[in-house]
Amino acid sequence: MKKHAYLILAHACPGQLGKLLELLDDPRNDLYVHIDGKADFGPEDFTGCCRHSRLHFIEPRISVHWAGFSQIQAIVALLEAAVQQEGGYAYYHLISGQDMPIKNQDTIHAFFDEHAGKEFLDLWKESPHTHNRYHYRALFPEGAHLPATNLLNHIYKGLQKMLGLKINRDYKFYFASTWFSITHPCAQYIVSQKDWIRDTFRQTCGTDEFFVPTLVMNADFRDHLYEGPIIGNLRFIDWTRGESSRHPWVFRSADWELLAASPCFWARKFDERVDAEIILRLYRELKG
Numbered sequence: 001m002k003k004h005a006y007l008i009l010a011h012a013c014p015g016q017l018g019k020l021l022e023l024l025d026d027p028r029n030d031l032y033v034h035i036d037g038k039a040d041f042g043p044e045d046f047t048g049c050c051r052h053s054r055l056h057f058i059e060p061r062i063s064v065h066w067a068g069f070s071q072i073q074a075i076v077a078l079l080e081a082a083v084q085q086e087g088g089y090a091y092y093h094l095i096s097g098q099d100m101p102i103k104n105q106d107t108i109h110a111f112f113d114e115h116a117g118k119e120f121l122d123l124w125k126e127s128p129h130t131h132n133r134y135h136y137r138a139l140f141p142e143g144a145h146l147p148a149t150n151l152l153n154h155i156y157k158g159l160q161k162m163l164g165l166k167i168n169r170d171y172k173f174y175f176a177s178t179w180f181s182i183t184h185p186c187a188q189y190i191v192s193q194k195d196w197i198r199d200t201f202r203q204t205c206g207t208d209e210f211f212v213p214t215l216v217m218n219a220d221f222r223d224h225l226y227e228g229p230i231i232g233n234l235r236f237i238d239w240t241r242g243e244s245s246r247h248p249w250v251f252r253s254a255d256w257e258l259l260a261a262s263p264c265f266w267a268r269k270f271d272e273r274v275d276a277e278i279i280l281r282l283y284r285e286l287k288g
Contacts, residue, residue, distance in 0.1 A: 003030060005031075005032060006024050006093050007078035010096070017046070019283045025049065025052050028105065030054040033097075034064075036074075058077050069142070069202050091184075092184070098269045099270070102267045102282065115226060118183075119221050119225050121177070121225060131173070135166045135167060136160045138203060140152060141204060186221050197211050230263045230264060250270065256281065
């Protein structure tokens with residue numbers, strides 16, 4: 001039996017996180033969860049969620065800030081914990097605690113069995129200013145989520161650009177969605193590059209969308225990228241209706257038919273504080 005590891009970044013909405021864990025609970029899956037160090041809930045709140053999957057909580061908990069290097073640290077910690085398991089996993093799926101599966105586990109596992117060895121990333125084209133994220137230091141690497149520190153970061157980067165103080169000159173960077181599904185060899189390789197990741201990105205912000213695709217595309221794994229009728233990372237994320245370019249649309253009950261028609265396997269984003277009914281309907285549908 002080919003097993004998969006789900007790597008889950010959670011920071012809010014413990015009720016829906018519990019439902020997510022139940023939907024992923026399957027003998028073919030193990031679940032690795034990082035709960036943000038700032039969250040007011042913990043592993044004890046999810047006792048009994050899983051009967052078939054091994055459920056691991058990452059310690060110590062990292063205080064994660066949106067677009068901060070702390071987000072990269074949490075992802076690497078999840079990968080590191082999972083690749084250490086004896087035998088490894090066929091696939092490692094990074095998702096958010098505010099994601100939900102929109103297909104059942106039989107469908108998901110059958111697809112990955114059919115496409116074994118492929119890497120699943122959603123590569124994006126860089127905008128004119130995207131390179132500023134990795135070529136210039138941030139004065140506040142954890143401050144992109146706050147207007148004041150974000151503004152100071154932009155000013156500081158502008159000064160570096162004027163003075164020609166570019167960093168990370170000798171590497172070809174690639175841009176993609178943070179969320180991925182990758183094979184065991186690819187996950188092992190990313191973990192093996194932990195020191196390079198730290199040295200390259202620790203003084204930057206907004207680079208969680210660069211470190212995995214850059215490693216993959218500068219290695220032989222680039223020859224194994226999935227190319228098919230479904231979006232590259234198999235995640236349905238609606239950026240067209242989000243409140244800003246920073247945040248995707250939060251799905252509501254009115255989106256049911258849209259979700260049902262999607263060929264993707266997971267969708268984000270959901271929020272029980274915005275619309276709990278769509279989460280409950282997905283839960284009931286997939287639990288049968």
